[in-house]
Amino acid sequence: MADGSDKSWILMVTAQSPTNIAVIKYWGKRDETLILPINDSISVTLDPDHLCTTTTVAVSPKFEKDQMWLNGKEISLAGGRFQSCLREIRSRGTDYEDQEKGISIKKQDWEKLNVHIASFNNFPTAAGLASSAAGFACLVYSLAKLMNVKEDQGQLSAIARQAHLTLQGSGSACRSLYGGFVKWAMGNDPNGSDSIAIQLATEAHWDELVIIIAVVSSRQKETSSTSGMRESVETSPLLHHRAKEVVPERIVQMEEAIKNRDFPSFAKLACVDSNQFHACCLDTSPPIFYMNDTSHKIISCVEKWNRAEGTPQVAYTFDAGPNAVLIAKNRQVATLLLQKLLFYFPPASETDLSRYKLLRLCFRISFAWLAFLYLEISYLIGDKSILKEAGIETMKDVEALPPPPEVKDNIPSKNAGDVSYFICTRPGRGPVVFSDEKALLHPETGLPK
Amino acid sequence: MADGSDKSWILMVTAQSPTNIAVIKYWGKRDETLILPINDSISVTLDPDHLCTTTTVAVSPKFEKDQMWLNGKEISLAGGRFQSCLREIRSRGTDYEDQEKGISIKKQDWEKLNVHIASFNNFPTAAGLASSAAGFACLVYSLAKLMNVKEDQGQLSAIARQAHLTLQGSGSACRSLYGGFVKWAMGNDPNGSDSIAIQLATEAHWDELVIIIAVVSSRQKETSSTSGMRESVETSPLLHHRAKEVVPERIVQMEEAIKNRDFPSFAKLACVDSNQFHACCLDTSPPIFYMNDTSHKIISCVEKWNRAEGTPQVAYTFDAGPNAVLIAKNRQVATLLLQKLLFYFPPASETDLSRYKLLRLCFRISFAWLAFLYLEISYLIGDKSILKEAGIETMKDVEALPPPPEVKDNIPSKNAGDVSYFICTRPGRGPVVFSDEKALLHPETGLPK
Numbered sequence: 001m002a003d004g005s006d007k008s009w010i011l012m013v014t015a016q017s018p019t020n021i022a023v024i025k026y027w028g029k030r031d032e033t034l035i036l037p038i039n040d041s042i043s044v045t046l047d048p049d050h051l052c053t054t055t056t057v058a059v060s061p062k063f064e065k066d067q068m069w070l071n072g073k074e075i076s077l078a079g080g081r082f083q084s085c086l087r088e089i090r091s092r093g094t095d096y097e098d099q100e101k102g103i104s105i106k107k108q109d110w111e112k113l114n115v116h117i118a119s120f121n122n123f124p125t126a127a128g129l130a131s132s133a134a135g136f137a138c139l140v141y142s143l144a145k146l147m148n149v150k151e152d153q154g155q156l157s158a159i160a161r162q163a164h165l166t167l168q169g170s171g172s173a174c175r176s177l178y179g180g181f182v183k184w185a186m187g188n189d190p191n192g193s194d195s196i197a198i199q200l201a202t203e204a205h206w207d208e209l210v211i212i213i214a215v216v217s218s219r220q221k222e223t224s225s226t227s228g229m230r231e232s233v234e235t236s237p238l239l240h241h242r243a244k245e246v247v248p249e250r251i252v253q254m255e256e257a258i259k260n261r262d263f264p265s266f267a268k269l270a271c272v273d274s275n276q277f278h279a280c281c282l283d284t285s286p287p288i289f290y291m292n293d294t295s296h297k298i299i300s301c302v303e304k305w306n307r308a309e310g311t312p313q314v315a316y317t318f319d320a321g322p323n324a325v326l327i328a329k330n331r332q333v334a335t336l337l338l339q340k341l342l343f344y345f346p347p348a349s350e351t352d353l354s355r356y357k358l359l360r361l362c363f364r365i366s367f368a369w370l371a372f373l374y375l376e377i378s379y380l381i382g383d384k385s386i387l388k389e390a391g392i393e394t395m396k397d398v399e400a401l402p403p404p405p406e407v408k409d410n411i412p413s414k415n416a417g418d419v420s421y422f423i424c425t426r427p428g429r430g431p432v433v434f435s436d437e438k439a440l441l442h443p444e445t446g447l448p449k
Numbered sequence: 450m451a452d453g454s455d456k457s458w459i460l461m462v463t464a465q466s467p468t469n470i471a472v473i474k475y476w477g478k479r480d481e482t483l484i485l486p487i488n489d490s491i492s493v494t495l496d497p498d499h500l501c502t503t504t505t506v507a508v509s510p511k512f513e514k515d516q517m518w519l520n521g522k523e524i525s526l527a528g529g530r531f532q533s534c535l536r537e538i539r540s541r542g543t544d545y546e547d548q549e550k551g552i553s554i555k556k557q558d559w560e561k562l563n564v565h566i567a568s569f570n571n572f573p574t575a576a577g578l579a580s581s582a583a584g585f586a587c588l589v590y591s592l593a594k595l596m597n598v599k600e601d602q603g604q605l606s607a608i609a610r611q612a613h614l615t616l617q618g619s620g621s622a623c624r625s626l627y628g629g630f631v632k633w634a635m636g637n638d639p640n641g642s643d644s645i646a647i648q649l650a651t652e653a654h655w656d657e658l659v660i661i662i663a664v665v666s667s668r669q670k671e672t673s674s675t676s677g678m679r680e681s682v683e684t685s686p687l688l689h690h691r692a693k694e695v696v697p698e699r700i701v702q703m704e705e706a707i708k709n710r711d712f713p714s715f716a717k718l719a720c721v722d723s724n725q726f727h728a729c730c731l732d733t734s735p736p737i738f739y740m741n742d743t744s745h746k747i748i749s750c751v752e753k754w755n756r757a758e759g760t761p762q763v764a765y766t767f768d769a770g771p772n773a774v775l776i777a778k779n780r781q782v783a784t785l786l787l788q789k790l791l792f793y794f795p796p797a798s799e800t801d802l803s804r805y806k807l808l809r810l811c812f813r814i815s816f817a818w819l820a821f822l823y824l825e826i827s828y829l830i831g832d833k834s835i836l837k838e839a840g841i842e843t844m845k846d847v848e849a850l851p852p853p854p855e856v857k858d859n860i861p862s863k864n865a866g867d868v869s870y871f872i873c874t875r876p877g878r879g880p881v882v883f884s885d886e887k888a889l890l891h892p893e894t895g896l897p898k
Contacts, residue, residue: 235721237690237691237694237695237725238687238690238691238695238725238728238732241686241687241690241694242686242687245686245690246686246687268734271734272684272732272734275731275732275733275734275736276686276687276731276732278731279687279728279729279731279732280728282724282725282727282728282731283687283721283724283725283728284724285717285720285721285724286748286752286756287724287748287752289745289748292742292745293741293742296738296741299735299736299738303735303736307735
């Protein structure tokens with residue numbers, strides 16, 4: 001440890017981690033404590049420029065206890081899962097020395113140093129876009145960097161797998177430790193050592209794909225994925241058949257499809273697997289409904305188009321909520337997709353394409369200062385350049401969109417307001433470390449900036 | 450045949466058949482031509498006083514061709530399935546003699562006589578309440594009575610199984626040949642001879658049950674059950690597991706539950722089996738959605754209540770559409786159920802509890818007369834006495850309903866207009882023959898009255 005002469009130093013690391021979307025779904029654990037899944041899963045990492053978590057972790061002899069701030073608000077660290085995650089990383093820490101700053105930390109010192117953690121999502125957590133996957137991945141990654149952990153990414157993924165702060169985290173964080181296309185192998189070892197993430201391909205391997213996420217308005221209270229998958233394991237007769245008999249073959253086919261950039265196979269597998277996951281939710285007792293009528297309409301829109309074209313243009317997949325993640329085979333298809341989506345789901349009257357929306361208004365009395373966090377929300381966020389490519393600049397352009405040709409005989413109704421907004425993104429990179437300039441904690445106080 | 454001296458006679462039979470609702474679902478055929486299912490199913494026959502088809506069938510030497518009128522409108526009999534059904538029954542006809550009227554028909558004469566058929570549903574066909582099940586059962590039953598067929602009900606059910614006039618009919622008509630609780634055995638014989646309906650118990654065996662049907666408003670175009678189940682058989686990996694591994698055990702348990710009037714087991718089995726059928730629809734490619742957000746809300750309402758009571762009060766089951774069929778364990782529970790349903794789903798503003806609604810306005814030019822068919826639709830049809838028992842006489846009574854106690858902490862939103870209307874009914878009898886006074890065909894012309 002710092003030799004006692006100076007206790008004012010703060011050592012910090014800031015990292016950014018992406019979120020991910022499964023295309024072969026994880027649903028069900030064989031071990032609730034170790035978070036071991038009943039089947040392999042495969043995901044696509046989403047571009048952190050559009051959806052990510054940034055986390056700063058710091059240690060200092062002057063910190064009196066472990067503390068964490070999520071999106072600017074302090075949260076409790078009482079949960080056993082967080083403590084066990086922290087313990088895992090501390091035990092893997094190695095010696096660290098920075099002579100210039102006078103910092104010298106021995107392997108055994110890490111457990112004596114309290115940590116401060118500040119984490120921020122660049123997208124609304126309420127959107128149900130697996131923000132916890134990015135969050136836990138970022139936490140484990142930044143803590144490991146801070147404590148000079150030598151383990152490789154795969155071994156770190158085993159820690160991220162078990163990282164639980166809230167009921168929302170359920171294991172899929174481990175897939176966010178890599179960019180591109182990632183498999184979470186279920187493993188065989190009863191202690192979970194081989195239940196880790198493996199990168200199948202980098203984001204550069206298949207860089208034509210464009211991802212459009214429809215954030216669907218919903219008033220329904222959703223079942224958390226942790227309790228949902230436990231209930232499915234306990235009550236669904238179909239889930240076990242899926243995990244044992246259906247998924248193994250799909251994993252092989254999906255790996256092959258990704259390797260060959262075979263979009264038709266990729267799309268067919270992603271769609272049927274998303275549907276089968278939701279089928280198992282429905283087969284749960286009591287049944288779990290994550291998709292709603294809007295989700296169903298989006299599926300119909302894509303299915304009709306794919307059928308009309310004779311070969312899949314777009315894949316859809318839905319996680320534990322009503323939001324649609326649509327993967328278009330290339331930029332041109334994504335542009336057409338956006339036009340169709342805006343035709344069916346124009347903004348509600350009180351919204352417009354470039355409206356500012358107050359997202360959070362935090363009044364943190366404890367720090368005696370006001371924090372007003374405004375987030376710009378237009379009806380399409382992320383890679384906005386696609387709007388221009390689709391010829392959409394004003395509401396008039398949206399209103400002028402023609403009905404999709406595949407439904408011209410039977411013009412469908414418009415569903416204004418059913419989609420809150422769209423996000424345009426793409427497959428992206430894994431976690432990266434930022435310089436201290438981007439830290440979320442103050443270099444001298446160790447408190448949120 | 451009538452000996453030629455008098456060709457003016459008309460011989461007719463009028464029968465009434467019930468519809469039925471499956472509590473262990475039929476979904477999937479192993480033989481599309483013979484309509485042989487991939488699993489046994491069990492249904493409850495619904496009281497024909499509230500939901501039934503009445504059919505008059507007639508033969509006469511003066512009829513120039515086979516003709517049929519459905520709800521007053523002539524329909525084509527060109528379909529091969531109808532012809533093969535008619536052929537089956539004609540071939541089973543036996544000698545008939547009525548000396549008083551001078552009618553003498555030999556076994557071999559039936560195929561030379563043309564038939565007139567008039568059929569009428571006492572409920573809106575658009576409601577998607579298996580009107581075809583009642584219709585085909587009634588057709589087969591009345592034709593068999595007319596042609597003096599000696600086969601028993603089980604053998605007739607094998608003919609009803611194959612009766613298809615439209616895409617809507619898919620085999621379940623065979624279960625409408627009995628009252629009470631009915632099993633359709635899938636059978637083993639490749640020619641289908643043992644794929645027949647069997648009565649498990651009469652309606653008197655368990656006469657406490659009360660059935661409330663919520664006819665759910667829907668703008669979605671639905672997949673017909675015939676094409677839906679074909680697509681499921683071809684594409685759903687879960688359906689085959691269901692048919693082979695899950696349903697056989699449920700059939701045994703459901704037979705036992707019915708035998709013992711064991712409502713908790715009956716309700717649990719009915720609910721999980723309905724959900725599993727819809728799960729297999731979702732696992733179909735492209736996926737089939739029969740339930741909508743309103744269906745999901747009704748399920749949540751029942752699930753919450755059942756959980757709060759600690760033991761099932763109400764079972765729910767959904768066929769190939771969004772309508773909920775709710776089976777309450779007794780009259781008292783049904784009254785409470787109705788109050789809860791009316792709390793969540795009050796009538797839309799433009800409806801009221803006793804409004805008359807013009808349902809059909811038929812102007813049949815061919816007969817040079819106007820037929821105005823008015824059907825009284827209130828917001829609850831069928832056994833209306835339950836409204837009074839629930840203390841509901843006016844819209845004010847509906848508005849005054851308190852939130853169900855099981856959701857008091859989290860008062861749910863009301864969903865006016867999501868349900869078109871409710872039907873209150875009970876388990877009921879099988880087909881019966883009516884006297885000629887109730888015939889739908891004119892005794893002298895053989896045309897619709």
